[in-house]
Structures are given as C-alpha cells and as structure tokens.
Amino acid sequence: MAPRVVIVGLASDFGCQVQMTNIEDDLLDVLGLIDLQYWQLASSGHMPEEYDIAIVEGAVTTQEHVELLKRLRKTAAVVMTIGSCADTGGILALANCVDPDVAYAAVYGKGPEVARGRRAPGPVDAVIHVDYRVPGCPIDTDEFINVLSRALQGLADRTPVDPLCAICKTKENVCFLDRGEVCLGLVTRTGCGAKCPTLNRPCTGCRGLAPDANLEAARAAFVSKGLDPTELERRFDLYNAAREVTR
Amino acid sequence: MFFRVIDKERLPDLIAGLSSEYEVVGPVEKDGRFVFAPISDPAQVRLDYDTTLLPPKKWFLPPKETIMRFCRADEEVVDDEVFAPPRVLFGLHPCDINALLLMDNVFLEGYVDPYYKARRENTLIVGMSCMPTETCFCNVWNTDEVHWGFDIFLTDLGDRYYASLRTVKGAEILDRHVANRAVSDEDTREFQRVVHRFKQGFNNNVDTTQLPVLLDAKFDSPIWDEIGDACLSCGACSMVCPTCYCFDVADRLEPDQKTGLRIRTWDSCQFKEFAAVAHGQNFREDRASRVKYRYYHKQWGYLSKFERVLCVGCGRCARACPAGISPVKVIEALQTGEVQ
Ligand code: SF4
Ligand code: SF4
Ligand code: SF4
Numbered sequence A: 001m002a003p004r005v006v007i008v009g010l011a012s013d014f015g016c017q018v019q020m021t022n023i024e025d026d027l028l029d030v031l032g033l034i035d036l037q038y039w040q041l042a043s044s045g046h047m048p049e050e051y052d053i054a055i056v057e058g059a060v061t062t063q064e065h066v067e068l069l070k071r072l073r074k075t076a077a078v079v080m081t082i083g084s085c086a087d088t089g090g091i092l093a094l095a096n097c098v099d100p101d102v103a104y105a106a107v108y109g110k111g112p113e114v115a116r117g118r119r120a121p122g123p124v125d126a127v128i129h130v131d132y133r134v135p136g137c138p139i140d141t142d143e144f145i146n147v148l149s150r151a152l153q154g155l156a157d158r159t160p161v162d163p164l165c166a167i168c169k170t171k172e173n174v175c176f177l178d179r180g181e182v183c184l185g186l187v188t189r190t191g192c193g194a195k196c197p198t199l200n201r202p203c204t205g206c207r208g209l210a211p212d213a214n215l216e217a218a219r220a221a222f223v224s225k226g227l228d229p230t231e232l233e234r235r236f237d238l239y240n241a242a243r244e245v246t247r
Numbered sequence B: 001m002f003f004r005v006i007d008k009e010r011l012p013d014l015i016a017g018l019s020s021e022y023e024v025v026g027p028v029e030k031d032g033r034f035v036f037a038p039i040s041d042p043a044q045v046r047l048d049y050d051t052t053l054l055p056p057k058k059w060f061l062p063p064k065e066t067i068m069r070f071c072r073a074d075e076e077v078v079d080d081e082v083f084a085p086p087r088v089l090f091g092l093h094p095c096d097i098n099a100l101l102l103m104d105n106v107f108l109e110g111y112v113d114p115y116y117k118a119r120r121e122n123t124l125i126v127g128m129s130c131m132p133t134e135t136c137f138c139n140v141w142n143t144d145e146v147h148w149g150f151d152i153f154l155t156d157l158g159d160r161y162y163a164s165l166r167t168v169k170g171a172e173i174l175d176r177h178v179a180n181r182a183v184s185d186e187d188t189r190e191f192q193r194v195v196h197r198f199k200q201g202f203n204n205n206v207d208t209t210q211l212p213v214l215l216d217a218k219f220d221s222p223i224w225d226e227i228g229d230a231c232l233s234c235g236a237c238s239m240v241c242p243t244c245y246c247f248d249v250a251d252r253l254e255p256d257q258k259t260g261l262r263i264r265t266w267d268s269c270q271f272k273e274f275a276a277v278a279h280g281q282n283f284r285e286d287r288a289s290r291v292k293y294r295y296y297h298k299q300w301g302y303l304s305k306f307e308r309v310l311c312v313g314c315g316r317c318a319r320a321c322p323a324g325i326s327p328v329k330v331i332e333a334l335q336t337g338e339v340q
Helices: A015-021 A024-033 A063-075 A083-088 A091-097 A100-108 A111-115 A141-153 A165-170 A215-224 A230-240 B008-021 B094-107 B114-121 B168-177 B185-200 B211-217 B223-230 B236-240 B287-306 B316-320 B327-336
Strands: A004-009 A035-039 A053-057 A060-062 A078-082 A118-122 A132-134 B002-007 B023-030 B033-038 B064-071 B076-079 B087-092 B123-128 B152-156 B160-165 B247-253 B259-266
Touching: A004 A015, A004 A063, A015 A024, A015 A078, A015 A083, A015 A141, A024 A141, A053 A063, A053 A083, A060 A063, A063 A118, A078 A083, A078 A141, A083 A091, A083 A132, A083 A230, A091 A118, A091 A230, A100 A118, A132 A141, A141 B247, A165 B236, A215 A230, A215 B223, B002 B008, B002 B168, B002 B185, B008 B023, B008 B087, B008 B160, B008 B168, B094 B114, B094 B123, B094 B287, B114 B123, B123 B168, B152 B168, B152 B185, B160 B168, B160 B185, B211 B287, B211 B327, B223 B287, B223 B327, B236 B316, B287 B327, B316 B327
Parallel strands: A004 A035, A004 A053, A053 A078, A078 A132, B023 B087, B087 B123, B123 B152
Antiparallel strands: A060 A118, B002 B160, B023 B033, B064 B076, B064 B259, B152 B160, B247 B259
16 A cells, blocks of 8 residues: 655745656656645645655744644654755744844734744754655755655665765865855755755755764864855854754 | 877877777866866867866766666666776876776776776776976875876977877877877987976975884874864865775665666765664764774775875865865874874
8 A cells, every 4th residue: 555645834935845846757656656645735635634654844933833743743654854944944944043023023013913823943853753854945856756765665764964065076066165155065964966066056055054064174164265254154044043943 | 118209289189089989088177177078179178287176087986876777576687787988088197097006906806896897998098297286295105107007198398298108009099190200319318307307396295104103103193183173074085086986885766666776976984974884883983083094094004905005196185175184284293293
C-alpha cells in the first residue's frame, strides 16, 4: 500500500509547494509512489484523520501552528520539512530582530489585537522532531525527490552538515571573498550544488547554518580578506534570525 | 626521449591539428583566473596562465560521476560504460603532470580503477614550462621537474619551444601537425639557461629535512589545535588539490524508484562525516584531528607506501583556503612552534 501523505503549509508564501509542481517531468512518477491525501495548495479538501507522512512547509508563527504540528507528529510516522521557513524560520524569522508590537502595529494598525496567539517565528524543529529535511529557498526539486525516496525507503536522513565552499570549488567559481565581496557559503549548509555562486551571486545562507560550520574562523577569514566580520552574521540573519532561539 | 624545436608562431598549428583528431583541453581564462576547458579555437589557449582553479584531475576523476545504473527488481547492472573520449590535455605544468603520476599509484596499482584507467589511456599530455608564482613550492619536493608522464613537453625559449618528446605518439603528432626542426647546441644551451632561471625564481624554500620525524615528534603539539581552530572544515583544500583522491560512493533511486544510480563524488577528509562509521563512531570528530590527518597522510602515510610525499607544491590549497592554511605554513609552524 502506498504511504498516505499530507502536505501542509504554515506561514510561508507557498513558494516551495509551487516548486513541487515544477517537478514536471517526474511529478507523475513521484505521485505514483504515494497516496496523496491532502495538499493544502492544490486542493480544497480536508485533512484526513490518518496519514503516514506529513510534509510541512512554512515557519511556526502562531499557537495554532504549534497545535497542528503536535497533531501531525502524533499521527504521522514520518515528518519532513521543506524550505527555509520550515527549516530555519526563514525570512519570517527576521521579525525576531525587531520589537514585535511595533512591527505588528506598523503592518496591521491595531497591533496586538490582530495578533492573538502569535509566536516569535521559528522553525518546525523548535516544536517537534523532524525526520527528514529539504532546506533552501526555494527547495531544489531534485533534492526533494531524493529525500522523499529516502523517506519512502526508510533510509537515514542524510542532510549534509558541511559548508558550501567545497562544491563551489568544483564549479571553478572565483571566490567572492577574493573579490572583496561577502559570501556566506563558508558557513552555510551545502547540498544546493552552489547554484548561486555559480550564477555569480554570493550565497545568502538560505540553507541555514551548516552544523559543522566554524563561525569564529569564518569571522577571522572575513577580516583577513578585508571584509567587515559583523556583516557575516548581519547578512546571515536574512534566513537565520531564529537561530539563537533554537540552537 | 628526444628533442625538436618549433617556432612559437607555429604553435597554433599544433593545437589546431590536434583538434582535428582529439578533444583538446587547455588553460583558458575565467573571470580573471584560469581553468582547463575544451578549446574550440587555438587563440583561447592562455599559455601564460599561472595556475588553474581546479587541477587536471577532473578529466580523469570527475567531481561527480555516475559509475553505473542498476535495475532494482533484478539487481542487475544495466549500464556501466566508461565515458573516455580521445583527448589531449594541453599546457600542463610540471607539478600537475607529477600529480597525475602520484594519482596513478593509487588508481592503477592494486585495485585498478577502470574509470580512471580508461581516461588515462585515452588522454595525451602536452606539458608546458612555467615561471614560479608566489604560492608555488614545487621546488621543495623536486616536482618542478618532470621526466615522464607526458607525450610532449614544451619549454618556452622566447621565440621558440624546446619540445621534449617522451612517447612515440608524442613524436608522431608533433611531426604530423607542426613544422619542427632539429635541436642545435645553442637551443640546448638556451634550454638550460631558461630552466636555471626558472629554478632561481622560487621564493618558498621551506625546509623539509626529515619531515616524517618532525611530524611524528609533533603529533600531540598544540599547534594542531591552533590550526584546527582556524579551519572552517570547508574541504576547499581537498577539492582544488591535484593529489587528493578521496571519493564517496552513494546509490540513489530514480524518481520512479525502479532504477538506481551509483554516483561517485569527490570527498574530503576535512568533512565531519568522512571518518564516521556505524553506531555513530567518528575517528576524527574534531577539526584539529582532521587537519592533522590531511598533513599526516600527505607527508607521511603516502610517503611510507610510495616513497614520495602526496603533494606537488602547486599552491592551489594556499590560494583556496579561506583561513590561509597551507603546507608551507603548517610545516613552518611545526618547526618554529608558532602559527604565522
Ligand atoms: S564564493 Fe562563497 S561558497 Fe564559493 S568558495 Fe567563496 S565563500 Fe565559499
Ligand atoms: S596539498 Fe596544496 S600545494 Fe600540495 S598538491 Fe595539494 S593543493 Fe597543491
Ligand atoms: S580549505 Fe582551509 S579552511 Fe577549508 S578545510 Fe581546508 S584547511 Fe580548512
């Protein structure tokens, strides 16, 4: 029997769910492997009572999200997160850098009133255990398929723990640091194939802090390259402002 | 070995001629640095290159390669053909040719690697003389000279090249594609003057006397912790190194889960999971032990097996390391007890 899957979105712009529809060539193959019971973006149906795999997109920003995640964890044998928002809190976690009352007032006028049940935005694994993750903003469809097939086969999660520079070197990119530009690849989790540096854009850290990153050494590297070391963390906040909250 | 001379202005004839028979790969410019890439026009070739971002090893051991496809249901291999087109690597410096000879010890002795072997056999090597750059230290390992491992080696004598022909094939292709003449006494004298000037050009003269003894004596030195603290464990050093050969092999299934691919990718001993084994054991969990391992393997482990160090002094790691860690600095730190 094909595993029953639900795809759920928390706070996000649904970009990663849209990205899943971009699988195109392989979408039918992938759908053939699973019994897709609920897909928030693509259907108006209701969440079933039972399912085997829960795929979660989006950051946790409300108490409601917390309850939902607890329910998912209780029901599903496997929880998989997709995208930066779910993985690190993503761009939404930038809200942690400002006074939330002021921010809410600026956006919604009435402020705290509309924000009942709100929570400092954070990643899914701050609330529940996550079995498999597909980091990135947006996710890479190839990585998604690979992680999903690992989940289906019951293979161990192999989210990389090293920084990006090695794969960037294999693409023969001239290092941004040597061109006097900030790049976050030296502390960001690899696995994206260094797409951005290869397209001549510095890494912005969307895949989160590499678990084996050496931040202090990275700051020192910035200094030796004539870059402002405080820029490392300031820029890293773009996708990773929730990191102090959880790590 | 025998020798011929060709006029510098005739060199494009050789490249164009080779292109009619082979895929020619040579140094070309990329964003102000250089890479080995396929050549479509002799004018692209930049023989004044200092060094390339990646060494030529990528043409024998690609960073990522599907080594076979298999069918899951019957566990049969469906495709394990090796892609090894006839190719010429043009313009390799002595360090890079020596590096391939060190790789050969690993991939062609004992357990022969059919992928590497097929490409090695289908590739001709045309070497090119160079001048030392700030990061070069091939002189300390004697890899600034190369006596085999190439088909043709061209030494730049200003208006002409002194061509050393190491193989019959090399002699044939030279003769077939470019006007050449016999070597005069004056050519040989000039050759020696050029080589001498080259040897005078090095400014890295790190003392490697009894290096294995130094390494063993300093096995527990706090120097390693200091270097480990500075290291980002990014693996850049291994990727750009012409003599680092470690790889990882992993299987993955196609989206339909019916067929699978076995994929080989470059690996690095600087990665945390490199020495991790079942049950969560990791022989080199901390950074210091990983950096130390890289140097021990290169300058002691390999040496004890093949009587050479596993480094050709190309300086690529020194250029690539964001923390400025390099063999010269590490050896000097062990000697002086201070990281510079
Ligand atoms: S460009 Fe960025 S990712 Fe690439 S090597 Fe440099 S710091 Fe690392
Ligand atoms: S260790 Fe560094 S200098 Fe030695 S061969 Fe490798 S990249 Fe070149
Ligand atoms: S390139 Fe430098 S910082 Fe990166 S792993 Fe190698 S020694 Fe460490």
